[in-house]
Amino acid sequence: MLILVQALTSAIAAGAVYGLIAIGFSLTYRTTRVLNFGQGDIAVLAGYVAHSLLVAGLPLLLAMAGGVVASGLAAVALDRLVLQHLYARKIVFAILSTLGFSVMLQSIMQLVWGSVPIALPSLSADTAIVIGGIVIAPSAVVIFAVGILASLATLWFIGTTRIGRAMRGCAQDREVAMLQGINPRLMFLVALALSGLLAGIAGVLITPLIGLTPTRGLALSIPGFLAAILGGLGSLPGAMVGGMLVAVLITLAATYLSPTYAYGLAYLLMALVLMVRVRGLFGDEIEAVRQV
Amino acid sequence: MIARFRQFAGRHLAFHLILAGALTLLPVLLASDTRLQTVNLACIYGIAALGLNVIFGLGGLLSIAQAAIMAVGGYVFVFLMGTSFGVLPCIVVACVGGGMISSLTGLASARVRSHYFILLTLALAEALVLLIQNNPDLTGGSNGLPMPGEARLFGWDLSTTGGLYFLVMPLLMASWYLADCFKRSRPGLALRALNADEYLALMSGVATARARFAATAIGGAFAGLAGALLVIDDAYIGPQSFDMDTATLLLLMIVLGGPGSNAGTVVAATILTVLLQGTLTMTTVGQLIYGMAIIVLIIAAPEGLAGLARSLTHGHRRMVADPAPRPEPSRT
Numbered sequence: 001m002l003i004l005v006q007a008l009t010s011a012i013a014a015g016a017v018y019g020l021i022a023i024g025f026s027l028t029y030r031t032t033r034v035l036n037f038g039q040g041d042i043a044v045l046a047g048y049v050a051h052s053l054l055v056a057g058l059p060l061l062l063a064m065a066g067g068v069v070a071s072g073l074a075a076v077a078l079d080r081l082v083l084q085h086l087y088a089r090k091i092v093f094a095i096l097s098t099l100g101f102s103v104m105l106q107s108i109m110q111l112v113w114g115s116v117p118i119a120l121p122s123l124s125a126d127t128a129i130v131i132g133g134i135v136i137a138p139s140a141v142v143i144f145a146v147g148i149l150a151s152l153a154t155l156w157f158i159g160t161t162r163i164g165r166a167m168r169g170c171a172q173d174r175e176v177a178m179l180q181g182i183n184p185r186l187m188f189l190v191a192l193a194l195s196g197l198l199a200g201i202a203g204v205l206i207t208p209l210i211g212l213t214p215t216r217g218l219a220l221s222i223p224g225f226l227a228a229i230l231g232g233l234g235s236l237p238g239a240m241v242g243g244m245l246v247a248v249l250i251t252l253a254a255t256y257l258s259p260t261y262a263y264g265l266a267y268l269l270m271a272l273v274l275m276v277r278v279r280g281l282f283g284d285e286i287e288a289v290r291q292v
Numbered sequence: 293m294i295a296r297f298r299q300f301a302g303r304h305l306a307f308h309l310i311l312a313g314a315l316t317l318l319p320v321l322l323a324s325d326t327r328l329q330t331v332n333l334a335c336i337y338g339i340a341a342l343g344l345n346v347i348f349g350l351g352g353l354l355s356i357a358q359a360a361i362m363a364v365g366g367y368v369f370v371f372l373m374g375t376s377f378g379v380l381p382c383i384v385v386a387c388v389g390g391g392m393i394s395s396l397t398g399l400a401s402a403r404v405r406s407h408y409f410i411l412l413t414l415a416l417a418e419a420l421v422l423l424i425q426n427n428p429d430l431t432g433g434s435n436g437l438p439m440p441g442e443a444r445l446f447g448w449d450l451s452t453t454g455g456l457y458f459l460v461m462p463l464l465m466a467s468w469y470l471a472d473c474f475k476r477s478r479p480g481l482a483l484r485a486l487n488a489d490e491y492l493a494l495m496s497g498v499a500t501a502r503a504r505f506a507a508t509a510i511g512g513a514f515a516g517l518a519g520a521l522l523v524i525d526d527a528y529i530g531p532q533s534f535d536m537d538t539a540t541l542l543l544l545m546i547v548l549g550g551p552g553s554n555a556g557t558v559v560a561a562t563i564l565t566v567l568l569q570g571t572l573t574m575t576t577v578g579q580l581i582y583g584m585a586i587i588v589l590i591i592a593a594p595e596g597l598a599g600l601a602r603s604l605t606h607g608h609r610r611m612v613a614d615p616a617p618r619p620e621p622s623r624t
Contacts, residue, residue: 029407033407035407035410035411081587082587082591085591086590086591089594090352091406091407092348092352092354092406092410093547093590093594095354095407095410096354096543096547096586096590097586097587097590097591099540099543099586100540100544100583100584100585100586100587100590101583101587102583103537103540103579103582103583103586104580104583104584104586104587105583106579106583107576107577107579107580107582107583108580110576110579111576111577111580218536222414222418225411225414226415229408229411233407233408260422260426261422261426263418263422264419264422264423267415267416267418267419267422268419270411270412270415271400271412271415271416274400274403274404274408274411274412275400275403275404278403278404278408
């Protein structure tokens with residue numbers, strides 16, 4: 001029982017990070033119909049930029065903020081320089097171009113920072129909190145709190161602000177949104193920028209725990225994909241819940257079944273969701289069967 | 293109909309036979325083992341890319357699993373070679389294995405489309421890599437395995453570069469011919485029709501699920517063949533030969549060649565393999581150029597080499613498929 005609770009508490013922090021990546025992923029998908037394979041690499045970029053700013057003498061919090069901004073800018077660059085030219089064409093080409101973007105970003109990071117793993121100090125104290133025999137790392141608490149806050153802020157932004165409403169309208173029906181005077185290209189830009197910022201937050205949160213290598217991106221993208229599918233592609237609360245579920249599933253499988261096949265189980269679950277219930281837990285039924 | 297098909301088959305068979313005959317002179321012309329080595333690799337990737345062209349180029353199913361399917365072919369080949377079968381039966385079984393695993397995605401494509409299909413193939417690819425890496429007793433894990441047995445086909449030594457060339461080049465030509473035949477055949481036509489407009493195809497009575505299944509099975513068989521040949525070429529198998537980078541490279545070959553064009557795919561596979569063997573991916577700068585090349589290619593040349601060739605022969609046609617950005621019709 002103690003092991004179970006311990007595993008769950010450590011899973012929650014990872015879940016918040018996966019959830020952030022998944023929300024960005026889902027947001028990009030539902031507004032632009034693009035699957036962004038560079039999402040994980042954008043997250044890694046935030047960690048690197050934060051590290052450089054820290055070395056340059058900035059306080060940790062400011063350095064991390066700088067990393068997050070850099071991620072947002074990278075996503076904006078992806079939209080302006082690449083995707084913008086491809087929205088009018090078949091969507092697979094835009095998706096393919098994000099694969100190219102991922103390769104490019106990885107090699108840029110490798111050129112600038114080298115392939116030696118880099119560590120980033122944690123935001124919180126190192127002494128663990130012990131409650132009733134369960135060890136809780138303070139960093140996990142911070143990650144969880146920041147992750148939830150960022151997700152709630154995103155949900156609020158999409159749910160209540162004018163721009164958020166315009167984005168939702170654009171996701172639902174592009175032509176009708178255009179008739180209401182909404183510029184879809186601008187909405188795409190905002191969606192990309194937001195998902196870049198979310199990926200950046202995920203990046204600076206997870207870096208103190210796992211360290212940084214330029215090729216880490218895909219390993220962050222994949223749990224994000226899994227989470228987004230599980231929650232229902234395009235659903236933002238679903239992405240957050242999906243992130244938690246994926247983390248819990250992977251942690252539990254690693255604890256009780258086999259550490260090597262924990263991810264395999266997650267892939268299996270994803271395939272199962274895709275085959276049996278494409279819209280996932282919270283997805284829109286119409287959305288899920290829509291042909292793109 | 294059948295008569296016309298026969299006429300086509302005959303004409304194209306002649307083209308491929310003559311080209312294969314001309315290419316037998318290539319080892320003499322190149323006069324270097326390292327250069328011929330690159331050509332061998334180009335032929336192998338060409339076969340895998342032709343398979344992916346059937347799935348993605350004709351069928352519009354963006355599959356990220358093609359490299360993993362190559363791995364399936366490769367490992368099946370290695371396992372069978374370990375049990376003293378000849379090279380030929382092992383290659384055939386590798387084809388069948390690749391086709392079978394790939395057709396799983398074809399079965400899934402009856403329910404799962406576009407974005408969901410891409411993610412499903414991603415899951416399949418990652419799961420296969422996971423299986424390979426976590427069974428070191430069977431697959432050698434991350435270190436891989438040397439190829440067991442003797443690379444000999446009817447007394448023909450395949451371990452030399454020249455010897456292998458006379459296996460992979462004719463196989464590339466045969467694959468090209470078969471891919472051309474499939475493209476012109478009824479299932480191929482059905483596939484192209486449903487790629488152009490699925491609803492119209494459904495209305496015309498096209499069996500869409502069957503066409504997609506056939507595409508993934510055939511494309512997978514090509515990948516299995518390429519995987520087995522890659523093992524003979526390297527005399528080694530390891531998971532790093534079949535990672536995401538390889539999958540991206542194969543997709544790039546389709547984009548450069550022009551989706552749907554077999555000739556374009558073969559030419560693109562040759563160009564890209566020669567470039568990659570020469571400078572790219574060896575250095576980080578090369579990787580950067582490679583990534584940029586993917587993006588620039590997709591934006592600037594949507595129809596690839598095939599489109600370029602078309603626009604050269606028909607000067608009046610625009611190279612860009614969509615002259616003006618137009619909103620996509622939403623289907624709800």
